[in-house]
Amino acid sequence: MYSLLAEIVGPENVSREDFELWCYSRDAGSVFPRLPECIVTPKSKEQVAEILKVANEYKKPVIPRGAGSSMCGAPVPLKGGVMLDLTGLKRIKIQDEEGLFVRAEAGVIWTEIIEVLKQRGREIGLEGPWSAPSATAGGSVAVGAICMGAAKYGGLGTQILGLEVALADGSIVRTGSAANRNNEMVMRDCNGADLTGLSIGSHGTLGIITEVSLKTYAFHEAEAYYAYSFESLEDAARAVYGLARDEIAFDCRMFVYPVPEEIGGVAGVVYMLKGSGSQIQELGGKSRKIMQLAHGKSISEFGEQYYKGRFTARVKAFGEAGPGWLEVAGYIPILRYPAVAKEIIKYWKKREEEAKNLGIKWSLGALLETHSINIPVAIFCSEVKRDAWQRINSYWHELAELMYERGVSPYWIGHLSSHIVKRWGPYYQLYKKIKESLDPNNILNPGML
Ligand SMILES: Cc1cc2nc3c(=O)[nH]c(=O)nc-3n(C[C@H](O)[C@H](O)[C@H](O)COP(=O)(O)OP(=O)(O)OC[C@H]3O[C@@H](n4cnc5c(N)ncnc54)[C@H](O)[C@@H]3O)c2cc1C
Structure with missing residues (x-):
C-alpha cells in the first residue's frame, strides 16, 4: 500500500520516518500520543480522492489533519493508519x-x-x-x-x-x-x-x-474595544446577555478565573465592536448603558490591549501557563452561565491542594455566540511531570461529566469525549447510521464515535 500511495503523491510526499511519525502523533492538546503508520501529503483534491480509494480497498484508517492545533485529540491516530496531511492544499x-x-x-x-x-x-x-x-x-x-x-x-x-x-x-x-x-x-x-x-x-x-x-x-472602517469589571457572576452574565439581546458586539469574552489583574473584581467582560464610524459610536453608547445597568466598572485600556493582540496573545499566554494543555468547552444559554461556573469553581476548590502540589493551573472564561455562551475550562501542566499529565487527563473527564450533566453541549468531540458521545441517544444512533452508510469500512478517523 505504501508504494501505491507514493505513486499517487510522489515519494517525496510520503514518509515512514520515525521522527516524522512522532510529530504527527498528537495535536496541541495534552492527549497521550499514538503513532500513525505513514504520513501522506497530497497537493490536490484528485490526489486526496486517489488516496482514499487505496485506503478503502486496504481498509486502512485515514486520519485527516490540518495544522494539528486542536486540543481534544481529534487527529490522534487511535488505530494507526495513514495520516493525511492536508496543508499541501x-x-x-x-x-x-x-x-x-x-x-x-x-x-x-x-x-x-x-x-x-x-x-x-x-x-x-x-x-x-x-x-x-x-x-x-x-x-x-x-x-x-x-x-x-x-x-x-x-x-x-x-x-x-x-x-x-x-x-x-x-x-x-x-x-x-x-x-x-x-x-x-x-x-x-x-x-x-x-x-x-x-x-x-x-x-x-x-x-x-x-x-x-x-x-x-x-472591510470595516473602524473598531472599538471595551473592558469592564464586575463584582458578581450574575452581573457579568447579565451584561453579556444585554450585548447579545441588542446584537451589539462583534466579539465578547468573559474572564472568571483568573480575572486579569488589570480588570480585577469577580469577573471581567471584554468586547469589541466593528463597523462604520457612526455605527461604532451608536453601538458604543448602547453598550455602555448595558454595562452600567449591570454595575460594570470600565477598564478601557485593557480591552484595547487584549483585542489588538488577538492573533498572538493567546498562544503566548497558554504556552507560558502550560505548555501542556487540555480544554473542556461547550454551549449553554447565557443566563445559566453563573450556576454552571459556580459548580466548576467548587470542583476546583476541592482539588486546590492537589493541583498546587502537581503544578497544575486552570482557567475559566466564556465566549459569546449570538444566542448562547461557550464555557471553556482550560487545564495546564508541564508534561515533563508524568503524574501531573495523567491527572489533567482525569480532571478533564470529570469536568466533561460535570458540565455535560448540567446541560453543557460539547462542540469538540475529540477522542476524550467518546464516553459522552454515546449518551446522545437517538442523535448518536443517527450519526452512526450516516457514518456506516458513507464509510462502511470505517476508515475515516476510526475510534472517534
Ligand atoms: C493557541 C490556540 C488557540 C486556539 N483557539 C481556538 C479558538 O478560539 N476556537 C476554537 O474553536 N479552537 C481554538 N483552538 C483549537 C484549534 O486551533 C482550532 O479548533 C482549529 O480550528 C483546528 O484547526 P486545525 O487545522 O489545526 O485542525 P486539526 O487539529 O488538524 O484537526 C482537527 C480535526 O479535524 C479533522 N480534520 C482536519 N482537517 C480536515 C479536513 N480537511 N477534512 C476533514 N477533517 C479534517 C481532524 O481529523 C481532526 O479531527 C486553539 C488552539 C490553540 C493552540
Missing part, C-alpha cells in the same frame, strides 16, 4: 471580480485568507479561531471552531456557502448550489437537504473537506 480562489465570496482549499490558514481579502478591501465575517495564524480552513470547519466574531455571526457554519468533500470511496461531492456542475459555491441552502452541515463539526469522520467557500464583506 493551499490555493485561495477569488471567483468574481469584487470577491463577494472566497474559496479556500482545506490547508489554507485563516490569516492568509484575511490578508488576501484585505488587499481587495474585503474581509470574512469570522476571523477564524484564536489560533488563526496556524489553524486551517478545513480543520476548523471539521471541528466547528468557535471563531473571533462569534458574538455577531455565531457558528462557523453561518459563513459557509458550500464545501467540496472527498468521501471514503474516493468520490468528490460539492454541496449546496455547487451540486449543479454549472454553478459556483454561492448558496448553502439549495438543491435539497443541507449536506454542507454534515461536514461541519464532523471531526474527519464522514469525509475529507478539500475546499471551503466563505461569504465576504466590505
